Amino acid sequence: MTAVLGTTAVSATAGTAGAHRPEAKVLQRDADALLAQGAPGVLVELDTPRGEVRVRSGHGDVRRRTPVPWEAKFRAGSFTKPFVAVTVLQLVGEGRLSLDDTVERWLPGVVAGNGNDGSKITVRQLLQHTSGLRNYVLEFPHLFAEEGFMRNRFTTMTAREAVAKAVAKPPTFQPGQDWLYSNTGYALAGMIIERVTGRTWQQEVRDRIVKPLGLSGTSLPGTSPHLPAPHARGYERFPEKGIEADPEDPRYGEAVDVTLQNPSWGGAAGEMITTTEDGNKFLRALFSGRVLRPAQFAEMTRTVPAPAFEAAWPGVRYGLGIMWMPNECGGLWSHGGDIMGFMTRNGVTSDGSRSVVVSVNTDSMVPRPGAPAVTGDPVRELVDHALCGTR
Structure with a gap:
């Protein structure tokens, strides 16, 4: 189904929670501004010691012209990664594996050939994106072209298939010598969790994080294409030339409804479904010291430069x-996510006292004609205002 995202007036509604707070007006303005940048709909939830503030703007369903549900569940994409990293780090804290263990120790023969050597790649490098392994997602160009995606969107992809595709080509650099974002590292991390525990990585994430924190809107769907209600529709504008489109001159088709899709291609790198409330609960718990032991939290927050992300x-x-990203009030911690039809952005202060989660029901924002030019991530200003606003 194709749905054109129109330029007519849309709803902009502050939530009943915290509607009187000074932050609500600023967040509403920022959410509304994202519509001009190509967002069909936006849902924002800010969590602070004084309570929560929620705003929304635009449409969750552009054909019916209905708003994004306040309790909307959405595909979180790579926001899955901190959940997987925490699970690995908990296992490290229990002495069941080490960050310095090699991939070969736990998954013999899985990373081999074409210059790829699992005996030289550590668990730390998988989680840190310093392994040098190719990003398997980019080895499946059909995911980035409308015809190919729609034809294959209910196909199951296993982690082993994803990794095999990545190691069929030489690595981008030798382990530890550079930084490049690679979903392959998290596919392998999920496989290592399963080898260490004898249970799926989804089961471990549920039992270690989702259930203890009471994240009732969070799920790991595996191969199910369905998005639990309530939810917005997810829309995608595919570049007309697919993955080979010139990023400086993108030509996109009309928006396509991609709500239904088998998220197994994301796997441990990006299959999670969650809510703005649950995302805030997790981030605040993590940075309040309630999820990891101090030694493992210190490892998680020990950072390296990420030059490939500097533009955004x-x-x-x-x-x-x-x-970690610098801002005017001392910096924030974050891990967003992009998956066909949904964009997640978030941020949390270093002490866990203040966090924000933003859901947009597209990850292919194409600015409307005449929209103000935005440098970098279009949602970044909203996140900064949320975390650096009136306290």
Whole structure:
């Protein structure tokens, strides 16, 4: 189904929670501004010691012209990664594996050939994106072209298939010699969790994080294409030339409804479904010291430069499944996510006292004609205002 995202007036509604707070007006303005940048709909939830503030703007369903549900569940994409990293780090804290263990120790023969050598890659490097392994997602160009995606969106991809595709080509650099974002590292991390525990990585994430924190809107769907209600529709504009489109001159088709899709291609790198409330609960718990032991938390937040992300987030550094970014109030921790039809952005202060989660029901924002030019991530200003606003 194709749905054109129109330029007519849309709803902009502050939530009943915290609607009187000074932050609500600023967040509403920032959410509304994202519509001009190509967002069909936006849902924002800010969590502070004084309570929560929620705002929304635009449409969750552009055909019916209905708003994004306040309790909307959404595909979180790579926001899955900190959950997987925490699970690995908990296992490290229990003495069941080490960050310095090699991939070969736990998954013999899985990373081999074409210059790829699992005996030289550590668990730390998988989580930190310093393994040099190719990003398997980019080895499946059909994911980035409308015809190919729609034809294959219910196909199951296993982690082993994803890794095999990545190691069929030489690595991008030798382990530990550079930094490049690679979903392959997290596919392998999920496989290592399963080898260490004898249970799926989804089961471990549920029992270690989702259930203890009461994240009732969070799920790991595996191969199910369905998005639990309530939810917004997810829309995608595919570049007309697919993955080979010139990023400086993108030509996109009309928006396509991609709500239904088998997220197994994301796997431990990006299959999670969650809510803005649950995302804030997790981030605040993590940075309040309620999820990891101090030694493992220190490892998670020990960062390296992430030059490939500088254009979107100047000054960004990457830890183990978490990113640090400078801002005017001392910096924030974050890990967003992009998956067909949904964009997640978030941030949390270093002490866990203040966090924000933003869900947009597209990850292919194409600015409307005449929209103000935005440098970097279009949601970054909203996140900064949320975390650096009136306290």
